[in-house]
Structure formats: structure tokens, C-alpha cells
Amino acid sequence: MTTTSTRITARPSTMRSVRTGPVGMVEVVELDRPVCGPRDAVVRIRACGICGTDAEFLRMGGIPFGPGGSMIPLHLGHEAAGEIVELGAEVTDFQTGDHVVVSGHGHPSGLIGCGGALGGMREYLLVEDAASGANLATVPADLPFDIAALNEPMAVALHCVNRSEARPEDKVVVFGAGPIGLGVLIWLKLRGVENVVVADVRTERLGTALRLGADAVIDSGAEDVTARLTDEHGGAVNALGQSRAATDIYIDAAGAPAVFDAVIAAAKWKAKMVMVAVQKPSATIDLAGMLRSELTLIASQGYPTEIFEAAPALAEHREKFAHLISHRIPFDEVDRAYALALTPGAAEKVIVTFDDPR
Structure with a gap:
């Protein structure tokens, strides 16, 4: 086009x-x-x-x-x-x-x-x-x-992180290393979250994620996401006792139906998933899989209050944000x-x- x-x-x-x-x-x-x-x-x-x-x-x-x-x-x-x-x-x-x-x-x-x-x-x-x-x-x-x-897109990313209620001890994965996903990574690390993994299908994006402080990256087009998350975050189980990754929070900054599939396959009991990406049409979502993990689905839209909360950090950490x-x-x-x-x-x-x- x-x-x-x-x-x-x-x-x-x-x-x-x-x-x-x-x-x-x-x-x-x-x-x-x-x-x-x-x-x-x-x-x-x-x-x-x-x-x-x-x-x-x-x-x-x-x-x-x-x-x-x-x-x-x-x-x-x-x-x-x-x-x-x-x-x-x-x-x-x-x-x-x-x-x-x-x-x-x-x-x-x-x-x-x-x-x-x-x-x-x-x-x-x-x-x-x-x-x-x-x-x-x-x-x-x-x-x-x-x-x-x-400032505006980083306010979107900040609202997503606020919606996640991520704590420093939480283990988080961000799907999608575009500007919003990388912004989410920056905010998570500024919040003190110690273990953040970023997944994407493009190697150059994953390289940027590592430069911005990601603790590990996953090529989700070539690697077994559940196995890699288990390597990085440890093992856990879902509500039925089935083996799962110990990831606490999944953030969808990609909007691809495959992300839902990957999350449901990996999610432990009481994991959370936050959607910040515009969602592409999907034929099916495995609701039974969500039930087995008691997966909490959280939508994150825009920036109700964060539009001007982002500006001071944007100025203080300008070198990081410039990478976007x-x-x-x-x-x-x-x-x-x-x-x-x-x-x-x-x-x-x-x-x-x-x-x-x-």
C-alpha cells in the first residue's frame, strides 16, 4: 500500500x-x-x-x-x-x-x-x-x-502496567516488542519488576528489548514459549495440577490470536493476562483452558489518568525512550x-x- x-x-x-x-x-x-x-x-x-x-x-x-x-x-x-x-x-x-x-x-x-x-x-x-x-x-x-x-503512546503503556498491578516479585512476559510493548517493558523495570521476559517474532525487536533491560527474550515464532517461560520463571501447575510455567502476568501488546493460545497453554493457576493491543479477529478462544487456570483477563484501553503522569519519567529517562x-x-x-x-x-x-x- x-x-x-x-x-x-x-x-x-x-x-x-x-x-x-x-x-x-x-x-x-x-x-x-x-x-x-x-x-x-x-x-x-x-x-x-x-x-x-x-x-x-x-x-x-x-x-x-x-x-x-x-x-x-x-x-x-x-x-x-x-x-x-x-x-x-x-x-x-x-x-x-x-x-x-x-x-x-x-x-x-x-x-x-x-x-x-x-x-x-x-x-x-x-x-x-x-x-x-x-x-x-x-x-x-x-x-x-x-x-x-x-508521551501519548507511553501513557497507553503505563496504563497497561498500572492495570496489571505488577509487583517487584512478579514474573512477567510481554508479547510484542513494538513501541507499546517496549514501553511496557520500560515501565515495568522502572516499577522495580525484577523478571521481565519479552517475546516477539522479529529478532531486531528482541535485540532492542535486551538493550532496554529485558531479562530474557523469546523468539515466539521459532521457540516453545511454555518451555522457555518455564526455564526463565520456573515451574507451577494449573487448577487441575497440570504442569505450567510460573509466570504471574502475561501482557499482550501484539494483538495476534496466537498470543491467546500461547498464554492459555502456559498459564498457571490464578495467572493474569492484560490486553493492551488492538485485537485482531479470532475464530476461537479456548475458554475451557482459561477455566483450568482461573486466568484473569484484564483489558487496558487508553490512558484515563496516565497521559500526563508519563511526562516526568519520559524526561528523566529520555535515553531509554529514545530507543523506541x-x-x-x-x-x-x-x-x-x-x-x-x-x-x-x-x-x-x-x-x-x-x-x-x-
Whole structure:
């Protein structure tokens, strides 16, 4: 699948924004720069990440909000970081020049880049009803914008770890060493969890996991997952006394049906499984196998509170989080950035960077 965009150089009173085009394509459109209301802030976007959700919107050709469920264009981008260039008279939480990260939530016009009227993959973003801890938060001025743009996906990973209630003594395995899975690994180790194994089918991802502190890695496409987990975490039994791995917590950051199969085959009595990945369709789930282990299934969606809890650690441990970025692409080549994100195996985390303000 390929992407394309129309080359536009915005005039001083206008800006460029990226939206979905025909299926598999993006369009760069010229819009008026936002007008700041008394309770608003205008953020000059300096970096914005591309998420798997963006790729799904591109594959659909928009969102089904038109007549009869027809597709309409969607302004993309919800992993944005930048600097405040204009403030409304009633805004007291910020100053112009502040470096900030943007939450997709808390905007009257809807979710940023996920169905609302505005997207973060643009040169200037209007943040309506700007408020600290609601839709904006400041970050240190020396934090690179590309790393700051990881705040949103790392909040997703942090919520997953919080949902797991992992303790230092727990033995954990993370399936999927993409940006979210590796973010989960980082948060687990920062939480003090002593034994974290990462499983994936791609050796280069497993190498990154080891560099980020994984205690062991498993090539789940070539190795016996249950046997390897038993080697790493020790042996235990399920409710029927059948031999199982002593793993306490299984985290699914892959979303593949094979993960469920692997977990149910390995899970001991009272193990937990946390789903953070978008789940791909599965024909069957072995519910009887879940029963035999009394497996607790926990869903982890988004970041109810973690969106701004992540920012301080992101700044403190920036060197670790920087390993998650595989590509930094300038906004003038945004079509190439989305093409990379849409091509399986071509990139891990793509961050689009913006030139200095004109």
C-alpha cells in the first residue's frame, strides 16, 4: 500500500494539515491558521508520532461518519508535542513559549486525530479550553520534541502496567516488542519488576528489548514459549495440577490470536493476562483452558489518568525512550512517513518533525 500527498507551501496566514485521502493515501491541505479564543491556546507543533490507529484510518480511507456510513476525511495525528505561541486572555496555566504535550482528550470539538474536527499532524493546533492536566501539560524545555511526542503512546503503556498491578516479585512476559510493548517493558523495570521476559517474532525487536533491560527474550515464532517461560520463571501447575510455567502476568501488546493460545497453554493457576493491543479477529478462544487456570483477563484501553503522569519519567529517562524511535521524517516528506508506517516491517516508531517557525 502506498501513500501520496500534494506538495503545498503554506502562506503566512495559512498552515498545512494532514488528513486521510483515498484508501491508503494522505492529503496535505492548506487551512487558515487557528484563531485563539479567550480560553484557548495555539500550539506550534514541532513533532508528531504516527500510530497504528492512523494506519487503520488510512486503510479505511477516513471514518464512517458520512451519510449511510460513507467515509469522510479525517485530520490525522494524536501524538503531538510543540510550543505555545499564542494564549487567550483567560488562560492562566501556561505562558507563551512553554513546551507542551497534547492529550487527545478534553477538546470540545472531539478527540484529536481520532474522529474529532482537529488533528495534531499540522503546523498549528488550536487547543480549546486549554487547561493543565486536562488537555495540555508542560515538559522541560531541554526535552527533544521527538521524545516528547512519545508521551501519548507511553501513557497507553503505563496504563497497561498500572492495570496489571505488577509487583517487584512478579514474573512477567510481554508479547510484542513494538513501541507499546517496549514501553511496557520500560515501565515495568522502572516499577522495580525484577523478571521481565519479552517475546516477539522479529529478532531486531528482541535485540532492542535486551538493550532496554529485558531479562530474557523469546523468539515466539521459532521457540516453545511454555518451555522457555518455564526455564526463565520456573515451574507451577494449573487448577487441575497440570504442569505450567510460573509466570504471574502475561501482557499482550501484539494483538495476534496466537498470543491467546500461547498464554492459555502456559498459564498457571490464578495467572493474569492484560490486553493492551488492538485485537485482531479470532475464530476461537479456548475458554475451557482459561477455566483450568482461573486466568484473569484484564483489558487496558487508553490512558484515563496516565497521559500526563508519563511526562516526568519520559524526561528523566529520555535515553531509554529514545530507543523506541526508528525513523524521524521531516514534515515536507510526510507522505513517506505514512508509507513507512503502512508497510509491515519497514519501521517501528515514526515521528514526523517540523521545521522551526517561519
